[in-house]
Amino acid sequence: MQRYELPIKKPIFANLQAMAVVPNGHDTAAGHYNERQMKISERITGMASSPIRKLTPLADKAKAKGIRIYHLNIGQPDIKTPAKGLESLRHIDRTVLEYSPSQGFLSLRRKISEYYAGYGMDYSPEDITVTTGASEAVLFAFLTCMDPGDELITTEPTYANYLAFADVAGVKVKTLKTHIENDFALPEVEHFEELITDRTKAILICNPNNPSGTLYGRKEMKMLADIVHRHGLYLFSDEVYREFVYDGQEYFSAGHFPEIAENTVLIDSFSKRYSECGIRVGALITKNKAITQGVLKLCQARLSPPLLGQIVAEASCGEDSAYLENVIGEYDKRRKVLIRELSAIPGVKVSTPHGAFYAMAALPVDDAEKFCSWCLSDFSYEGESVMMAPANGFYITPGLGANQVRMAYVLKSEDLQRAAFLLGKALEQYPGRIL
Amino acid sequence: MQRYELPIKKPIFANLQAMAVVPNGHDTAAGHYNERQMKISERITGMASSPIRKLTPLADKAKAKGIRIYHLNIGQPDIKTPAKGLESLRHIDRTVLEYSPSQGFLSLRRKISEYYAGYGMDYSPEDITVTTGASEAVLFAFLTCMDPGDELITTEPTYANYLAFADVAGVKVKTLKTHIENDFALPEVEHFEELITDRTKAILICNPNNPSGTLYGRKEMKMLADIVHRHGLYLFSDEVYREFVYDGQEYFSAGHFPEIAENTVLIDSFSKRYSECGIRVGALITKNKAITQGVLKLCQARLSPPLLGQIVAEASCGEDSAYLENVIGEYDKRRKVLIRELSAIPGVKVSTPHGAFYAMAALPVDDAEKFCSWCLSDFSYEGESVMMAPANGFYITPGLGANQVRMAYVLKSEDLQRAAFLLGKALEQYPGRIL
Numbered sequence: 112m113q114r115y116e117l118p119i120k121k122p123i124f125a126n127l128q129a130m131a132v133v134p135n136g137h138d139t140a141a142g143h144y145n146e147r148q149m150k151i152s153e154r155i156t157g158m159a160s161s162p163i164r165k166l167t168p169l170a171d172k173a174k175a176k177g178i179r180i181y182h183l184n185i186g187q188p189d190i191k192t193p194a195k196g197l198e199s200l201r202h203i204d205r206t207v208l209e210y211s212p213s214q215g216f217l218s219l220r221r222k223i224s225e226y227y228a229g230y231g232m233d234y235s236p237e238d239i240t241v242t243t244g245a246s247e248a249v250l251f252a253f254l255t256c257m258d259p260g261d262e263l264i265t266t267e268p269t270y271a272n273y274l275a276f277a278d279v280a281g282v283k284v285k286t287l288k289t290h291i292e293n294d295f296a297l298p299e300v301e302h303f304e305e306l307i308t309d310r311t312k313a314i315l316i317c318n319p320n321n322p323s324g325t326l327y328g329r330k331e332m333k334m335l336a337d338i339v340h341r342h343g344l345y346l347f348s349d350e351v352y353r354e355f356v357y358d359g360q361e362y363f364s365a366g367h368f369p370e371i372a373e374n375t376v377l378i379d380s381f382s383k384r385y386s387e388c389g390i391r392v393g394a395l396i397t398k399n400k401a402i403t404q405g406v407l408k409l410c411q412a413r414l415s416p417p418l419l420g421q422i423v424a425e426a427s428c429g430e431d432s433a434y435l436e437n438v439i440g441e442y443d444k445r446r447k448v449l450i451r452e453l454s455a456i457p458g459v460k461v462s463t464p465h466g467a468f469y470a471m472a473a474l475p476v477d478d479a480e481k482f483c484s485w486c487l488s489d490f491s492y493e494g495e496s497v498m499m500a501p502a503n504g505f506y507i508t509p510g511l512g513a514n515q516v517r518m519a520y521v522l523k524s525e526d527l528q529r530a531a532f533l534l535g536k537a538l539e540q541y542p543g544r545i546l
Numbered sequence: 547m548q549r550y551e552l553p554i555k556k557p558i559f560a561n562l563q564a565m566a567v568v569p570n571g572h573d574t575a576a577g578h579y580n581e582r583q584m585k586i587s588e589r590i591t592g593m594a595s596s597p598i599r600k601l602t603p604l605a606d607k608a609k610a611k612g613i614r615i616y617h618l619n620i621g622q623p624d625i626k627t628p629a630k631g632l633e634s635l636r637h638i639d640r641t642v643l644e645y646s647p648s649q650g651f652l653s654l655r656r657k658i659s660e661y662y663a664g665y666g667m668d669y670s671p672e673d674i675t676v677t678t679g680a681s682e683a684v685l686f687a688f689l690t691c692m693d694p695g696d697e698l699i700t701t702e703p704t705y706a707n708y709l710a711f712a713d714v715a716g717v718k719v720k721t722l723k724t725h726i727e728n729d730f731a732l733p734e735v736e737h738f739e740e741l742i743t744d745r746t747k748a749i750l751i752c753n754p755n756n757p758s759g760t761l762y763g764r765k766e767m768k769m770l771a772d773i774v775h776r777h778g779l780y781l782f783s784d785e786v787y788r789e790f791v792y793d794g795q796e797y798f799s800a801g802h803f804p805e806i807a808e809n810t811v812l813i814d815s816f817s818k819r820y821s822e823c824g825i826r827v828g829a830l831i832t833k834n835k836a837i838t839q840g841v842l843k844l845c846q847a848r849l850s851p852p853l854l855g856q857i858v859a860e861a862s863c864g865e866d867s868a869y870l871e872n873v874i875g876e877y878d879k880r881r882k883v884l885i886r887e888l889s890a891i892p893g894v895k896v897s898t899p900h901g902a903f904y905a906m907a908a909l910p911v912d913d914a915e916k917f918c919s920w921c922l923s924d925f926s927y928e929g930e931s932v933m934m935a936p937a938n939g940f941y942i943t944p945g946l947g948a949n950q951v952r953m954a955y956v957l958k959s960e961d962l963q964r965a966a967f968l969l970g971k972a973l974e975q976y977p978g979r980i981l
Binding site for chain 1: 582584585586587588593598620622623624625626632635636638640641642645646647648678682692693694707710711714716744747777778823825826836840842844847848850852853854
């Protein structure tokens, strides 16, 4: 390989005694240091990369070659943000973009309280902490309720980022397997109870579920309420897809069960409801005062949630209810399109989601991660390809979900149709196809 | 006490079997659970509350009584955000407020790279990760570079929120005392080396320093560079007040020392530079690829930094250099006003800060936290009072700084003068005054 002379930038303080950069570890001219020094943490080394975003470098390369990529990998809707939200920015009359209160603006917490009243839940503004997205709410719930070595029970496949936050909190995640064959139904009570030990502090549920799209109804939520009540566990209920429920199903929140008011921590977000993922505004909601006070310490440490996002979120709450009805109708249409198109591809098995905007599919391939990578690096059809999230990253048990992918039906119907078409073409050409 | 009949909200799912809320721990009708269950974490129980914000409830009460409070407790400038930053919101042409890339917009990272070039530092956009404020940059640096049980060395008094993030990371903080008598000068090399053990992974420095306002010059920074180089330690250098340097002093960044390029992690923020603390946009900057890649895992887990804040930050970079010159001149003026006014109060000893916008003062009181609380709850003069941050929260060693407060000179000169006047009046009346 040819070598090029790179222009060398001269440090401006050239008279400082410059020494060669020291490689990691061992004896150096400068002294001795041990194996662990200048090594990043085991916590991070052992942390899995996000299955939703880890193939992004391959997608970027494909785009650089001029290939159009249909993104089914990430729950980034193309639905418009409420006009009132956007208008609030255009008419901003502040001259200083200052810190907001650590727990969020009271005016926004009042709006959230009103929103919950509409769902028949009585949460006062004092029960509500505004967070930097639901992500921060999950992290703060984990940090506040669990110590290193404590155990958390959830289902798998699970939202992969929970695992990263559990790693940060030093918490052990124990999982119950759910299966594509029965649309990832919640396991029975005895399976949960088998996992409970002296170190178990909480159950985490995502309803409607990301990544499976499964909706847990009244029976399932009552079962969970009974378990956490009986065993004195916290119930973290991530309900950011609360609105997105189809087929005439009714929604039951963990907040609808008064007997577990002290156990329950709701995780919420404006991201999906109002198609404003970028504003980074979520909420942690609980009647448990000890948790709220503990969370406040973390909130104060990070000073405040995003000011501008809160302004948009509050304005979005004033949007006409027709906005959400339209959005839900649109997702329902897309869901049907995706399921129909995927079901028509030979060898593809797709689950039937009743909530959120994700579907899991089993593909006739040797390894879904390899296939998803191949779609970006080695495949295109008429200058286009498709990006999906390999499902192995949503499972904890090694080997599970190896032939599955998660797809977000957040693109408009024509694009979903085209993406499914491209997937079919890719499967025809993929060398690792299993017949 | 009289009892009132409160209107009872009927749960909408009244036919669910409602049970009484279970008190913490022990046997219940529902079963048995252990002492640790339904208890928040020891990590949070043991975490100190922010000294900057913990008296906020008292301030809120005073305000509710109609008392005007001068806030010297928090570094929230009244300086206007750059017009270009605000204009970027008024002209926003997006219809969907979507996620941004996990490591931040490339266009913003390019601006940051250009900004560093102006300081003679060669950081490419790939070396720069956009974070949700400098707070997140600190947390991510800790989590990525240190495991639980590892040790971090810093000076005290220290920025209190570092301690909360160290608690989250499970890291032990070891401190070197600095003293108001010599304007909190950096201790000599042997004091640092005495603290280094096999578990020491990093030194953390804040320059110019919050809370002391001390500026570490070339000699001090070179000493730190030598130490981290010799011992194979990371150097976390929080430089969010980089611009705010007075008395003709020159600024030396940890990034100016090429021999520690792999050791150095710079923490940066737009908050103070452009008086836009609310946008929550900071940055973690390092040439160490392993750290950048590790940090990316955490960035992907929390999806993305604030979209709107990044738009404002990028637009603010286009502001005329006169903006910052004016701001620095204004702070310098305020600094002189505050020092002059405080020095004139009998019994008050104030340090001379050469950077940032904080000053530490020793007060003639029994206990500065009691005094600060008293100023809010029991004192007012002509309907006004003053809020300061008790300095004990910035010290780790119990007992240190008990008579000290941190003051931010972020208010305009007339207000600072008035605040100092009110402090004098409060000291005259305070029952715990030490003569």
